[in-house]
Amino acid sequence: MDVKKKHEIEAALATEAQAISSGQLKEENPLDVSEDFRAFCEACRRGDLKVCQEKISEGVNINARDKFDYTPLILASLCGHYEVIRLLLENGALCERDTFQGERCLYNALNDRIRNLLLSYDYAKSTNPLQPLAAHITSLLTRPTPKTTDITITAYGQEFQLHKFILAARSPYFAKKLATAPSTTTWKLPHSIPAEALGVALQYLYFQEVTIRRALFGLSDEQELVVLNGIDKIGKQLEIERLFEDITEVSDRRLLRQRRGDELERGRDQLDIWFRENVLRHKMTVDTDKVDNIQWDRDNSIFADILLRADDDEEHDNPDSDQTNRSPGPLEVSVLPVRNTAGALLGLPVRNVRSRSPSRRRRPKRSTVYPAHRAMLLRSEYFLTMFSSQFKEAQDTKTLQIITIDCSPAVLETILTFMYTERADFGLDIAIDVLFAADQLFIEKLKQRAAIIISALGNGSTSAVESSNPRGETDKDEAVDIYEVIRAGWDTRVQRLEEFAARYIAYRLENYIDQPEFAELVQESANRVKARQETDTVELVDDIRYYLSERFRLRFEDSGLDGMMDEDAALKASQADLLDSMNHFALADEAPQEMKTDIQSAVDQQIAAGVIRNLDGEEVGDEFAQDAMNYQILLGKIDTLLERLNLDA
């Protein structure tokens, strides 16, 4: 790699600044002095995953900079919070080589592990987070089966099979046109517009990366002119003013990326608005036993071609949970008699049916039905298979079919939102449900999102900064049932959750080590390994040991004794070191056999008394000695547990 001279870099920065001030280029890291962003930066500094996740969900600009010119990524990288960095990168934080901020970020990385992580997310490899959505919509243009198109546009004998809902969402012109005549199935273009121009416009609407050069490839000058005029015209007609500007060739990579990013962002927002105003607004909540009476005509104002149903949870411990938990309450649609006539009727020809008898005393089970579009559902492999098969669901019926999705309405809404808009911001409360549903429906990205949310928010308030909680103090009000989480992780094969749970347990091992459920969990983990005939270690225990060493090592490093602990050395080695250090400090040597007493209560008493003791209740000299001791005791306990379970690890 050639190294640029200082004056060259300065010149480049100056041109960039000029481009930004003249509005040609958007600033990649705009100054942000809002309180929210300050809090975000603070969280990155401290390594508070939870706050970071919350702030990201709230939508702060992840690539902004504070008044000291620091970006969140630089802060996290400088302070060495690996998990936070990963979270930021996964949410689109930029770290590009050969840029000022990017190099700063790499230069500031606390250790090699972080540096490598940053490098692995270099822009060249990462893509726009909206790309999967865009790619899917683009693929709809050419996907022959299953058939999801509902309108044909013809220009000069060339036919384009399209989707009304995408056209309506992306082009105000189509939105108006289709609102007045939702049942249109064909549309002819005025003769002044060549098919190529229409093609370009449609590709643009379908999020394909179009460039003029590609569109004009192989055309003569005359044809070129005609097509260019056509593009201009159709852009005006369809009210996509930016079309022409956006497909003009630019050579600058960064500008190109920005423009693409902007376009995707805007397109997503359009879809999002449309999704809210049409799909979500037309969801219906009815009694479960009446759900089969719902009949939607195939010609409807929102062009839905399938109905998805989700039933409320059957038995709730708390009957009021659905009021508190449900995001915006379902739109209650007034009862109308079934009408099957097609065509536009007073605005929306949407009909739904509720039971003729008003609700009874005892509240019956309720179901929510969402209208949806197969084209978008295809993003899930489950639906793709379903609609490609020969089963009932794949057949064309006069009224729309209702497909039950095995989850709560809130979860279904989350899933739909994700499939339409790539947005996946949901609370911890439904995270596990989303995880399972996404697993069942084969929506891998959503699964990962759920796992991220669980692992980022699941630590609860106590663990805001894990390194500052070396003594495993816990909030009494635990946010997660960690056993559920790890089992969910196993069931849905999400490595991240297993890691998260192991870490979680490791940092609070004192609380779990003696619970019978923990022993059960270890046994389960061991069985899993055996079933897969892999190595004869117990994964969970290995992970816990690893995180345990991390937990205590951080303490030793803080004390300036990191020389004793080789950063990357295996656990065994560090154990030996630790023994040395323990002898060095001439501390009482405790044998693991003495750990059978119920120590938990004892420890509580000791803490209350303000005496520093180790977990076995022995008094020790200072906090550091206590840590060293406790580490040893916990390791010992794990061994005992394994012995008791007859496991080999």
Added chain:
Amino acid sequence: MIAGRGRQRIRPPRRGLHGDEIDFENTWATIEAAFREIHTKNASKLSYEELYRHAYRIVLKKKGEQLYNKVHGFERGWLASEVRASIQQLLSPNLLAEAQGAGATSPNERRVAGEKFLKGLKQAWGDHQVCMSMLADVLMYMDRVYCADHRRIPIYNAAMVLFRDEILNSPISVIDARAILGLINHVILDQIQMERDGDVIDKQLIKSCVWMLEGLHEDETESEEQRLYNVSFEKDYLDTSRLFYRGESERLLQDSDAGAYCSHARRRIYEEDERCKQTLLESTGPKIQKVVEDELIKNRIHELVEMESGVRFMVDNDRLDELNLVYDLNMRVDAKKTEITRAIQKRIFDMGTGINNDAVAASQAPVSVPAADPAEKAKGVAQEKSLNQQTVAAIKWVEDVLALKDKFDKIWRDSFDSDPLLQQAITRSFGDFINSPTFPRSSEYISLFIDENMKKGIKGKTEMEVDTVLEKAIVLLRYVQDKDLFERYYKKHLCRRLLMNKSVSNEVEKQMISKMKIELGNNFTLKLEAMFKDMTISEELTAGFKKHVDGLGEKDPKRIELAINVLTSMTWPLESMGGTVAEEEASRPRCNFPLAVEKIKRGFEKFYSQKHSGRQLTWLANMGSADIRAVFPKAVQKDGSFKERRHDLNVSTYGMVILLLFNELPTDKYLTFEEIQAQTNIPHSDLVRNLQSLAVAPKTRILIKEPMSKDVKPTDRFSFNESFSGKFVKIKVGVVSGGNKVESDRERRETEKKNDDSRQFCIEAAVVRIMKQRKELQHQQLVAETLGQLNGQFKPEVTMIKKRIESLIEREYLERIDGAKVDSYRYLA
């Protein structure tokens, strides 16, 4: 669980996905019922969502294995009961009997029965695939989660294996233990046989059955070689095809000619190729090709080539297409194309030898012609005539060879796709017959051919045409092994052309030489070029001498102009010029020139020795010519006019000497032959020939001979013919012996002898060069290297090399190494 105030809390999964058991049996019953519906094609009523959910739940409950086994069992049961029975129903007794080889049914019946069976099978297989893909859709979660984790093969693949086990490997019926698979093979093969016999069969149907065999594997490894198609069908197919084609080739060889056989074979190959593409699998293509090629070509090619209507017939009748077929077939089985190469080589050699023999016969025939006509012509004339005949024969030989070459070039180009191997072979064969030891005249003939063209042939031709002629000569020259012999002849002919100014164009001569230079190298043309150089130097000399004479101020109007060619004796083959042998040269008495001529001769000698001291000039009067202005006295002409006539006579130097004698002689006097000889001292034979041309040739009868006859006898008397008249002012008196002649046998022996002598030097030089470099060398190696070195010039005989080595040892250039195991020599410095 309540969501915590201000903080969300995680909720356990709803509906108790953990812990509580689901009712496996009931769920399975639902699923099984649905599967049954699917198999009976009632799937449209089923809800994918519901089935998927059931399967999903079961897998999530860690009952994946149970589910897998149940599905597996269900499929097995279904195939074994329902599908197998329906297949067995399709089997007609005829079909079964036929498969055992006891067929008495007509092909048509067989075809119908076979098609029915295959159709049923295809149907069953298709249904199975469709159903299983639906099942696999429903069981997607099981495939992805359970199968991936537990390394089970996906249910779809497992079900395909079941089809193999339960249907294909099942017995035909309860009493008949043969497997259905065998029957399938038999039926397909039977159908293919029908197609070969010209019937139309349902290719698509067979193809789908083949696809089925392709999709299934013999064992669990699923490797390419283990496909049922490869393991079971393909082998049978190849075996039956081999038998079929073996029989067919035998029949065809007896019944039809080679051309028909070739096109048939080619059609068969194409057919099998197409069959693999349309009916079977492409991967079989190369294998069946090999079978067909082996049976139809490889094992038969020899017979084919040797057939009465084989390669020889095709070559003779210019059957280019058929030759191409043979070539094509041969190439398929043999990259070296041995058979056709051999046949072609033999043919070339035969035809070439034929041309050789014709040439020999033609050159000898005329000798007998005058013998049969005793009244005609004296012996000498007969000999002359025969020499001319030989020239014609030589030219005919060259043209024939060229025609042959053209023919085979065309065959090579059109029929053999310009194959380089065959080109080599053809070249070798041409070389073989041209250099055949029974025909030693090729070098001479080629040189003669060039000579003829240089003198006459290229007159009035365009540059392009001339170039083709030259190119032809070069082409032939390439074949000639003894290049030195050719050089010798060429030099001789060139010499004659140059001195006698017979060349049509000097440009063309030079062109030819540059062509030879490219072809044979610098060495070869060195002397030829020197000859040209001599010619130019001579021109300069002549001009220089003229100037010198002018400078003397001796303005003699009667002065004789001298044009002279000074030839370097080493480069010019002078000895062969006058028909005299080298040894005679020295002893030959000098010709007495007339005074005026003698004077100028001396003048030139003086002039020359001033320029180049130490060089001796030898005058070759027999090769010169002179222009004489002769005045004939007034005499009555045929047209009645009465005037003095002047003629410019172009005669040979000897002719001039003779004529000048008559200048001093009174008109009525004569000189006898002996007198002339005594006065001029011209060698006998030259004198005879010159007198013949001056006194016998009707158009140039400047002297009158008595008695008048064609022969010149010593007693003949000659006198000046005053009444001579010619139509033109300029008259060329040709000397009888000029022209390009094939050598007489005596001459040839001499030439060969000379050639051998010069070869001896070449060989010795080569041997010494090699030994100087190697110091010590074994005999065999030395001979081989010597042959290699001389390859460009000629091919020496090994005995000659041996003799040369002996001679070198005698002269102590080399010595034998004593005690060496094999003969070895050492170089003595």
